[in-house]
Amino acid sequence: MAQYFAPPEGLRQKVSVFSIKSNSQSGNTETVKMLEDPSGKETREVLKLWCFDLSYMSRSWQFMTLTALTFAFYLIYGYMQELIFKLEGFQPFGWYLTLVQFAYYTVFGVAELQLKEDKKRKIPMSMYLLLAFLTVATMGLSNTSVGYLNYPTQVIFKCCKLIPVLIGGILIQGKKFSLIDITACLCMSVGLILFTLADSSVSPNFNTYGVVLISLALCADGAIGNVQEKTLKQYGASNGEMVLYSYGIGFVYILVGLVVSGSLMPAFYFCQEHPVETYGYAVIFSITGYLGLYIVLTMVKSFGALVAVTVTTCRKAVTIVLSFVFFSKPFTFQYLWSGLVVVLGIYLNLYSKNKTSWDAHIAGLLHKYGLLKRKRALEPENIV
Structure with a gap:
């Protein structure tokens, strides 16, 4: 109007x-x-997060608020995920944990939809079938890989989600990226390889099957960020709708897969024997994951997939540190410097997205400490 x-x-x-x-x-x-x-x-x-209106904030404060909430919820999420897999004998039941997680997400999505006036579905069902498949691949393979890999290795793989996101951005949305972005991806790739080699040499839990699982999850993760961004912008759907249908359909996918493979009942009986360590921890795991997911989707919608991936990547770096603090595991300094190579890739990507402001800030610091001389303007009498 x-x-x-x-x-x-x-x-x-x-x-x-x-x-x-x-x-x-x-x-x-x-x-x-x-x-x-x-x-x-x-x-x-205008940016709304549940019943809170964040539109009065500047874009910088909106970004910092969403980032802080992402860190808070996903750090608890990561802790609970590793804690569940520390239970003796739970390692083969990663897909069942994903089934329980998807069930909680579906219930949360239904509850949220009831609070909305407009309950009509905006995104075509065919698109949700694709999104559900990618969601199942991302979370199911990622959860399952924890049973076969050292947790920091699983996290460092997920830190490199930027690589398939860039590839997916080119193939799915036709985006173009700079040489700095490509260099960032190369740094992440090299750091990832070195971190994996370090883990294979010191960790008794290292398993190449886990590497295959997390690599496939990484590819699906890279694709889903771009598909979600494109779909949300194209159809104008709410985050609640996307969560409900993606995870509701994904729940059916996983349930059918577990029934066909004969893995459903063994997992059910095992969890029945340890209700607190499985279903109890899974409640906290699912609630924090759902809230974190909602915030990340809000960030994708407001700031784009690449920014959201960068924030979640930095959060994973903190998760790795906390994993070594709270759970005893073998350590080698190769973890440290190979992880720093990945961090270098992350900062190169951040620099690529903020090149103008960062260049000005760096130049100001250099001038301040006398490391860069200012260019002297020519006086009229010196011009010949």
Whole structure:
């Protein structure tokens, strides 16, 4: 809806033009455009997280708030995931844990949908079949790999999700990336290889089958971020709708797979013998994972898949440190410097996305400490 006001005759100052675009399909975002001067437009996106309106914040504060919440929920999520797999005999039942997790997510999605006025599905079911498959592959393979790998190795693989995200961005959305982004991916790849070699030499839990599982999960993870971003923007669906249908259909996929493979009942009987260590911990695991997922989807919708991946990658680096602190495991300094190579790749990617502001800040620091001389302007008398 746009409304224009004619300025009184003789008044030179431009009158504000307010253009408010409300997308009835989206449910969480609106766009408010304000033209205050002839030079350009200012756009403000209304950002809501559950019942909280974050639109009064600047974009920087919105980003920092979402980042802090992502760290908080996913650090608890990672701790509970490793704690569950520390239970003797649980290692083969990663897919059953994923089934329980998807069941909780579906219940949460249904409850959230009941609170919304618009309950109509926006995204086609065919798209949800694809999203559900990618979600199952990402989380199921990732959960299962924990039973065969040292947890920090599983996490360091997930830190390199940026690699398939970049490839997926090129193939799925036709994006172009800079040489710095490509260098960042190479650093991550080298660091990943070195970290895996270190783990294979010192960890008694190392298993190449786990490497295959987490690599497949990594590929699915890279694809799903781009598909989610493209789908959310194209159809304007809410995060709650995407979670409900993706995980609801994914629950059916996993259930059918477990029944066909004959793995359902052994896992059920095992968990029945250890209800607190399995179902009890899985409640906390699922709640924190669901809240973290919702925040990440909000970040994808507001800031893009690449920014969201960068934030979750940094969170995983903290998770690795906490894993060594809370759970005893063999350590070698090769973990440290190969992990630093991955971190270098992360910071190269961050620099690529903030090159202009970072260059200005770095130049200011160099000038401040006298490491870079300012260019002297030519005086008129020195010009020949």
